[in-house]
Every structure is written in C-alpha cells, then in structure tokens.
Amino acid sequence: MAKVHPNAADPAEPPSPAPEVEEPPTVLTVWRKSLLFNCDGFTVFDAKGDLAFRVDCYGSGRRRAEVVLMDVAGKPLLTVRRKRLSFLAEHWVIYDGDAAEDESSRPLLSVRRHVSLRASKALAHVTPHAASATSATYVVEGSYGRRACAVRDARGDAVAEVRRKESVGDDVFRLVADPHLGAPLAMGLVIALDEMFAGGRGRSARSSLLRRTWSA
Numbered sequence: 081m082a083k084v085h086p087n088a089a090d091p092a093e094p095p096s097p098a099p100e101v102e103e104p105p106t107v108l109t110v111w112r113k114s115l116l117f118n119c120d121g122f123t124v125f126d127a128k129g130d131l132a133f134r135v136d137c138y139g140s141g142r143r144r145a146e147v148v149l150m151d152v153a154g155k156p157l158l159t160v161r162r163k164r165l166s167f168l169a170e171h172w173v174i175y176d177g178d179a180a181e182d183e184s185s186r187p188l189l190s191v192r193r194h195v196s197l198r199a200s201k202a203l204a205h206v207t208p209h210a211a212s213a214t215s216a217t218y219v220v221e222g223s224y225g226r227r228a229c230a231v232r233d234a235r236g237d238a239v240a241e242v243r244r245k246e247s248v249g250d251d252v253f254r255l256v257a258d259p260h261l262g263a264p265l266a267m268g269l270v271i272a273l274d275e276m277f278a279g280g281r282g283r284s285a286r287s288s289l290l291r292r293t294w295s296a
Contacts, residue, residue: 103259112251158268172272191272227253240266
C-alpha cells in the first residue's frame, strides 16, 4: 500500500495562494543636520535607529540650486534641483540618481510651490514627468514649519506625512512614507519643501513677499 502523508498537499489540487499582506508604511526619524563637519543637510534614521539616508551640503546658510539624497554608503539616490520660472514662481525637479545637467537625466517628479493671495491648506503641488514611471499627482497640505503636513493623492489619502516629535524641537521630526510612494521619494519631497520654506520659515517669508508685491 502506498504510504500516506496526511500533511502533504494533494498533487491533483494546486496549493492555496498565500494571502497578500499589505506592506506597512516606513517610519523614519529625520534630523536636519549633517554628520559631516561644516556641512548642512539631513541625517535620516530608520525605525531601528540605523542610518537610512543622508544629505551633506557644503556652504550652509544659503539657498542651494541642487541637493542630493544619498544612501548610507554615499551613493546618490535622488537629485533635487531648483528651477526658477519667474520672480514669484519656482519649482523643484526630483531626478533619479546623480542627475547630470543634460538630457539624459531622468526626471521623476516636479514640486511646485503653491502661491495664492487666498488662504489655502495647500503648500505645494507634485506632478509626474512624462518620462517617469510615476503617474500619480499629489498635493502637499498643512504646515511644514509646524512639522505637520501630508502629501495626499487624488483620493485624499496620505502617501507621506511629516509629524512632530515631542520635546525635541523643529530640527528632529518623523517622516511616515507609504510603500506606494516609497521612502526615498518621500524624503526627496521633504528636501524640496525644506528649501522652499527655508527650513520652516517659508510661510512668513512668502507672506511678506506677497505683501510687498501687492503693495507695489
């Protein structure tokens, strides 16, 4: 008689597929400080406290035309580059890897600062580039200065959130990234927001700029 294996699957019946487990969001701790001496930037830790990303910018205290997001080993993951459209209008383009100033650079997302004389929750608008595999359009709402803002998709769901960490000031905060966006792109958006709003002071600076323009 054939040996019976009661725990073995019947070869005539395919095994049942394993239920899909939704990937949880990535929770990062962002420190607005470079670990290198005489550098500006960011140091980003994962939920275990290990280094996840870094940004090292030489020449602190000035607005930069380009910021590079790197992994732990210093490999460029994203390049965030400022584009000036007019006196009031500007946007930042997020490129894949170490983007060079040529046509071969692959743009992923464009982050445009929201400028309006009317009160609005919107801080910025995020649109995909034609050459990018990313197809979603997002809006950034809330207050980056208060470290309380969210990147929302067309349905209003948050794909990334900046949250305040209690009793540590404004230079350390949480970044929660949905897997649909990914942690690197979420950090790229944080870099663009930080440059747009001067580390959190951009709302007041923007208001004074609009008042001067309106009075002129």
